[in-house]
Amino acid sequence: MRVFNIGIIGYGGFGKFLHHAWKPLENVRVVAIADKNMDALKVPDGVKAFNDWRALLLEKEIDAVAIVTEPSTHEEIAMACMEAGKHVLIEKPLAITLPAAERIVQTRDRTDKVAAIDFIMRFNPLLQTIQGFTQQEIFGKLRRVDVENYAQDEQLPPEHWFWDSERSGGILIEHAVHFIDLVHFFAPAKILKVNGLKHNRNPQQEDQIIANVLYEGGLIATHYHAFARPGFFEITRIKLAYDLADIELQGWIPLGGTLKALVDKKSKKVLQNCPFFQETDSSLIEDANDESRPKGWGISDQAGSIHKNTVRSGGLPYEVNEILTGNFRLKQSKQEVYADCVRASLSDLLKKIENPGHSLTASLETGLESLKVAVLATESARSTN
Ligand SMILES: NC(=O)c1ccc[n+]([C@@H]2O[C@H](COP(=O)([O-])OP(=O)(O)OC[C@H]3O[C@@H](n4cnc5c(N)ncnc54)[C@H](O)[C@@H]3O)[C@@H](O)[C@H]2O)c1
Known part of the structure; x- marks a missing residue:
């Protein structure tokens, strides 16, 4: 069994979760982490730590790097990683602009490295089952997807990078890309038309936004996301209307539905x-x-x-x-399903490194496609205000 040495760049909330969740993987060793805020962080035992991510790239033993920094930094870091000979698992969103995302894809092609985006929903067994039903048209054609997501903002103070569009891209780009990609996973089709609406709580905080998407074949998807409520009211509903069925999935890591x-x-x-x-x-x-x-x-x-x-x-x-x-x-808890998904996502990247014939579940192209919808809807939403 080949063991892969992994570096993590960005050791904040999600970087730490990935490290924790990957521990049971026998073919994975996290050997180094880098974070600009490293001095304030507790360095785990047996792991090299760097303030500057460029120093991590000099470590010859590292095979692949997970990029878990804020979205506006993904382009520069991902391109440098691949130029340094490392394979990459890039957190969503791929980037915050389409040209930046395209440059990442071009760098992958030029350097011939394996690169994937961490669209964890594609690894959720319930969503994989629904994808199978959709593709086989068990309930006829999928006509409508309606995502409704009321998220808490109690842990997102006004100065958090999430609210700064220059750093996150805004809610659709930073967050909704997961759900936009889910629609593309269920029923891939050409995007025909996109528009949006939004509301700002104050000039700095765009806290409610909606994207409408029409696909070739007639599927219409809507994505409503609000970061405005206490955690007690956090809710995500994904409603799917087929010719012969209505499915409603609950939760942002869906564990069940009707x-x-x-x-x-x-x-x-x-x-x-x-x-x-x-x-x-x-x-x-x-x-x-x-x-x-x-x-x-x-x-x-x-x-x-x-x-x-x-x-x-x-x-x-x-x-x-x-x-x-x-x-x-699903029988497992949210924590277990989430951890299983991030393990499966990394394992998929490693499988492709070992076997170039393997087809990635979440290629960079999927990241580009969902970003396209998010960017178009965000531009449309902002132009109407
Ligand atoms: N796939 C998922 O389910 C999922 C879930 C949560 C977050 N994410 C994504 O993960 C990324 C990080 O999110 P987070 O919630 O962990 O944010 P965070 O703010 O908690 O952590 C980001 C970390 O990156 C570090 N950082 C930022 N810029 C840096 C740089 N230039 N060099 C070195 N370190 C730098 C920060 O100091 C911080 O510790 C985002 O892209 C987010 O969208 C994905």
Whole structure:
């Protein structure tokens, strides 16, 4: 087994979490950390520590570097890492502007290093299952994704870099890219149109923002993010509307959700084989009551003669047998799922280093694509105020 020596640049909240979560990985040794604020930090045993990240790059034993600094620094650090011969795992967002992100991609191509973005949601087993359902069109086509995220700002004082657009890019670029990428993961399609709206609490703090995205094929996604509430009210809902199902996932690291679906024998079997799914109710279509029209509502003879097992959705006919409801639930805690995801993300990068034929789950191109939406929506939101 090849053991990889890893350096971490940026040893703040998330850098420390990555180090902690990666400890069980037998093929990973974090050998060095760098942080401009190193003097104020406790250096873990057996790890070299640097104030200047450039010094970390001189360490020949380091194979790959995780870049976990604030977003505006990703470009310079990522490019220097690859120029120094290191593979890189870059935190989201890839960069805060599109030209900067493109320069990172060009540097990867020129240096031939392995580079990935840390889109951890792509490694969540529940989201991977939903992606499989979506790609196989188990519930027909995905028409709508609606992300609603009320985040706490109690740990984000006004002077935090998060509020400084020159350092973070703003909420959509710094944060929403995770969810924008999730839509691209579920149902990749050409971006046709993007716009946005925002609100500023004061001139320095843009605290509510929304992005609307239209994709080729008709999928419309909305991303609402507000950093404004106490932690008690922190909530994330990801609503997915398919031709034959509504799914609502809860949590920013989704651990569960609800489903209401029209199924045939094949899609029912797929659900029965899903280890995270538990059916709560079901009825045969002929016994089910469609309450969208009150009793006595006039219905044309033609419509009345349509067989109940044929439904039309999104203009398409579907044959279904049952309507059912149920819940998705992962068994692990949020902490365990989050840690599993960051381990899987690093392992994916290392797999690509060992086997160049391996296809990365979160390539830099995915980082570029989600950044494109975030940048366009942010520009649109800011231009309307
Ligand atoms: N993938 C995820 O789930 C996830 C979760 C949280 C944060 N993040 C990302 O991780 C990055 C860091 O976020 P955080 O919450 O840890 O921020 P943070 O402010 O807690 O930590 C950043 C650290 O980087 C250091 N730093 C900044 N500029 C530096 C430089 N030029 N040289 C050396 N050190 C420097 C700071 O001193 C600080 O210790 C951001 O890009 C953020 O979006 C990703």
